[in-house]
Amino acid sequence: SAAAGTAAGLLQPRGARAEADIPEWTKAAGARARGYGTPAAAEASVQRAIIEPWQDVAPAFSLSGTPHHRLRGTITPNGLHYEVHHGGRPDIDPARHRLMIHGLVERPLQFDLEALERYPMATAIHFLECAGNSLFNAVMPEPMQAGCDMLHGLVSNTEWSGIPVKVLMEEAGVQPEGKWVVAAGADGPSLARSVPMEKIMQDGMLALYQNGERIRPEQGYPMRLLLPGFEGNMNIKWLTSLWVTEAPVHTKDESGEYTEILADGSSLQFTFAMGVKSFITHPSATMTMSGPGFYEISGLAWSGAGKVAKVEVSADGGASWAEAALAAPVLPQALTRFSLPWHWDGSPLVLMSRATDETGAVQPARADWKARYHASSFLHYNAIQPWQITAEGAVQNVYL
Amino acid sequence: SAAAGTAAGLLQPRGARAEADIPEWTKAAGARARGYGTPAAAEASVQRAIIEPWQDVAPAFSLSGTPHHRLRGTITPNGLHYEVHHGGRPDIDPARHRLMIHGLVERPLQFDLEALERYPMATAIHFLECAGNSLFNAVMPEPMQAGCDMLHGLVSNTEWSGIPVKVLMEEAGVQPEGKWVVAAGADGPSLARSVPMEKIMQDGMLALYQNGERIRPEQGYPMRLLLPGFEGNMNIKWLTSLWVTEAPVHTKDESGEYTEILADGSSLQFTFAMGVKSFITHPSATMTMSGPGFYEISGLAWSGAGKVAKVEVSADGGASWAEAALAAPVLPQALTRFSLPWHWDGSPLVLMSRATDETGAVQPARADWKARYHASSFLHYNAIQPWQITAEGAVQNVYL
Amino acid sequence: EGPGLGQPLETAEIPFYATYVKPDGTGLPEGSGTAADGEALYAAKCASCHGATGSEGPVMPPVGPNDIWAKPAGSYWPYATTLFDYIRRAMPLEAPKSLSDDETYALAAYILERNGVIDAETAMTAETLPQVKMPNHGNFLDVWARQGAKPW
């Protein structure tokens, strides 16, 4: 079937071969397959942002935030999932770790990892958000100029697999008076929280795997409690004990650190689920616009109460709003990517996003959020994030 | 509210404090937060299985398989996504990498990464499967005793984010005669495949991110072509050129390596989509049952033609079948986790799974698959995987 | 539904940090300590993080409130029992679970006394600690009881 062409037709000078740049990696064999991969060396700056409030005296109390402005999609890779360590990341020998179930149960039990591997497992994609996420916006008098890693990095989203805690509770046999479960970790401070039995039995998971592989040390290796939608602190890492009680026991974190003082001086306790929230990742603070023209506005939205129903975007500081597209599948208690095509004409303006969840809850403006709480309060901050774009194209954090 | 108890009531000896084991990591502060995490040291053996068919003379031709028997859920972590390198993994400078679009287009164009970051992006979870996945079962006269990493590891599942190729093609302006696109990589062999324009415009993605972060070097950093459901080889890694042509150009891979010889000696060419398939990961070959009793049978199913509709499991070598549960959400061209509770009475038997996709296609038995192909053929092998459980509890690969 | 592979857990195998002292004092051990007992201990083991007298910080000063921390453990928390349990399980940060029960009572007493919640002479014990009336007790709204999982 080879039609003989004219010499002129066939032999067009392929001058490009000489003139085109052929990079050296296209002229050599590359490296062999490897057992476990790592990111490209050129991406080494894509790291979690580390926050150590008392670095000099208490370095083990340390946090790190997911660099959402460097990421796309909705899944957080395991290496970049946020961390909050109240007493540092313990180095646990999985062969010696055990999960105890005791208290108001018929049969106090303990489980090692080998036994747990035999249990039925469930899988679900869920966000985790620290109750203190976005704290700088909540309390700093002037907006901090930093990236989404510092400003909103204490939320991440992964696929969790593990055993429904219900299965283990039923094996132990919960007594009728057993209405709460005090979960405790095997870290230095033995971090403990009281969790309603209702939540434990509804969708509490003993998570053993994250994004397919065994949970990373900073996420609670070899096991953590997962309570979809509830503040990160309750999702006890390095979980070693589930103690069934008739009432909450008022652990340290539910007595002070994870309570919120309201404007009138009274406090909220047992605030568990995270509210509806969103922020734009592209563009976002610390970025510079590369000139007028087309941009896709893209960001993340979520709610502890269920699915995101709607995300609206404003490019005029809130005067008008347009509905963004949500990337399928929209899952409950999971980060949802929204996007909207946009043309920037080069003039200064303020971009912002406002999420509504399936219960109808809507993100508040910062002023409305602040009005509800004591000036020192910074937990469960879910106000709208405005980004100001200057005429020079700088993207900056602002309060409206 | 503190009711004064009797001394006896309050002061119950907490002997446990003395006698219970308190591991050393519960008595110390742990490590600080870090920029990028890695798996626990105790999980160091969870690695991809490396396959180097010509290790002595051609080590750059190397593959590695995802250890599905060590994983749960459906997302593959980036470090464990399978690799197939025809000429090794190139070390690309992203600042010098470019994507060219040329041939039958109105405006031949080139894009650098900086420009591409401005484009609209889509996000989707998809499997990638090498056409040669499960090759040992296809061609070995006796079933190889190895784990799911070696036997079925050349399939993985991640969340991909990137630019719909359609957007870039429309910018270049495809001429009416432009019916195919020859995609080429920047690796040493400049691996090239002819792709129908129809597929490119339907759901072809220029993938830049994987599980949220920039694509890893072994997955095509800084960019790859993603063609949901199509054999892995066509999803060109290190993509540098999309050349629009009127017809396929019969590249090396579509001339021999990725064609299949049938039983009658004729061959199939341009076999693109992967067929419906499944295998049980728990239990699976190389494992040992830990005694009779309850087990959850769990595994993975997928189809290049769309969603998995049904997975049936047999625990008696195919005499009877029960329908497994599918973990939500069931997504098109994505790994789907199935599971089924099961009681093993300790007697020898054969477990197997059989998937049906939304088009009605069903996994064949091995004998039926073999009957269709030449004895040397091993591509697109999607036969049912039987695992034999011996009376001793050994789980072994068998042919039925 | 499950494989039933849990092993029996004897009471003696349960470490103290797998439980928590309850507001009514259940779980408190024998022992006692006064603020005076606690003062030197606090200076030696706690002051480096929480401040010379407990109100200076930098870390969440347990004595206050002040501009550093609005929720000081010794006056904001609803129950004094939490102080005992938390100090025993978690503090000092670099050597948690190293304190004796007497030392823990003394440190709780010191913090409470510095907050003006108890006087200097009263020893904290399994009987006295649960009876301490915390000033902020009764000033909390239980959001779970009120509206369950609905975010505030």
Added chain:
Amino acid sequence: EGPGLGQPLETAEIPFYATYVKPDGTGLPEGSGTAADGEALYAAKCASCHGATGSEGPVMPPVGPNDIWAKPAGSYWPYATTLFDYIRRAMPLEAPKSLSDDETYALAAYILERNGVIDAETAMTAETLPQVKMPNHGNFLDVWARQGAKPW
């Protein structure tokens, strides 16, 4: 819809491996080579992987078929043009794109001759290579043309 940030691509900026020689010979450069020219080259640069005479392997012997490889490039492939393009862009594995056009024609000729597809004297050129009748040509079913994306 998009930002329109693509930069113009000049023909001179397109490297050869961004195209592919077509079955009708479009894209073949000037130059020529015979099987005799290719023999020594093959021995020096290819034999270590593909075998002393091309049928021994271990790597996918281009001469055959045999038990090692049922789809030898020099007789199974539908078009001889693919041999030129693939060798030029990809071989030898450790130094792809190092061969001259004449060398590439000679190696294609050597492989075709060893498969009995051409004779030893005929030089492969931009005119002769596309005219080589490959023995397996016509023995392929185009699955995409027949049923599109439906798996076989």
